[in-house]
Amino acid sequence: MCYAIPGKIIAIEGRRVTLEYFGEKREAIHELPALALGDYVYAQGGWVIDRIDPAEAASILEFWREQFFQLQATDLRLSRLSSEKSEIDRHVAVVFDRAIEELPLRDEELLTLLELKSGHELDYLYKVANFLRYKHQGNSCCIHGIIEFSSHCSGSCLYCGISTWNRELPRYRLTREEILEAVREAVEIWGFKALVLQSGEDPDRPIDELAAIITEIRARWPLLIFISCGEVGIPGLQRLFNAGARGLLMRFETSNPELYARIRPGRILENRMEQLRAARDMGYLLITGGLIGIPGQTSRDLLNDILLARSLRPDMYSFGPLIPHPATPLAKAVSPSSAEVRKVLAVCRIADPRESRLVVTTAFETLDETAREQGLTSGANSVMMNVTPDAVRPSYELYPDRAHARESISGQIDVTLNLLGRLGRAPTDLGTRDSRILGSSVPESSTNGIPDQ
């Protein structure tokens, strides 16, 4: 089983390459030795992760060819934007027109969109976001697997079910062997090309041990590895990058410093931002964003969240609803509605139509069974699948009744591919159409494809 379409190298300039598949062109960075024009590769998130034998590439491309154009036609049909705006307020219609024409929207205009209430206007908002997603990013949808390798956490975040507030939760820490086995299954059996390794801030798993595991994974499998283990500090980030991690999933949770300090006792926003910026400069791809529905959060805060995330030039945005956990101080918080979440996704896409991917979070899926379809038709183009071993998955309890906590991997894949097929999305992730994210920092380390020690 394979979730990516091979691309052919049509240009090489140092470590930057241009890939082509079915007429689509993408940019990526490579770390492979002796990569040549005409080679076929897999790329993820702008990184070339593996070279493939031309015969194998030809057969995979053959499998995709017909399907790909069918999917593209379906997406085109579903993403069309009608000009029918009769039930839309004149002032709002002007903002929509500016968004469609891609004139830069002022903060107040984005705020107007975030504060929309009427059904017709909301429907049009989602459509505009979906249209811009199609226009700039095509029908590709990336699928990342997530392995939650430890639920131990020394943090006391007021919202989080694996924080120190939850004394009842049985905790687990996967061993090196168990992590390697979970990765092996995800890559060799299920065909994942990008994995997120997530955990709480676990004081009993030294960074060097994690670095050694990442180095071993990179040596054994072609894979884009995102780390997501809270704040590991700038030296820790460098250590993990040198070990072979190439992405960081870390939300700043909220752009409002007071709110941040309130919900994350003992922490300050500036430290988190410093680490995000340092990671960006090291060459990490970033997935970042925040929580929607923190008590006391305003729509201006949400707008600032989107703008702060955008200022980091992320590879992917991740905004999801807060879902109260009964064992935390925010037990009585009220989750936002699906429309609130969808609105943030759509405005995020409108604020950054070209560059970044946008994920439908598991929290949104937990809030609403139809979240994936709602998200993917409001500007999103990425989904996560949970590939944590079954035995421990339910106890990674960030919030109750998490989506996919008890679904088999093959079941998740079937449901996902079905939905993507229906929406005309191709499960591919070859890189970026825009060289901007590649322009900022091409790290000079590890030029031979073997992670530094």
Ligand code: 5AD
């Ligand atoms: N509801 C929704 N998301 C949560 N997270 C933690 N607790 C919750 C909750 N109760 C999210 C945080 C964190 C990510 C790993 O999980 O945003 O960054």
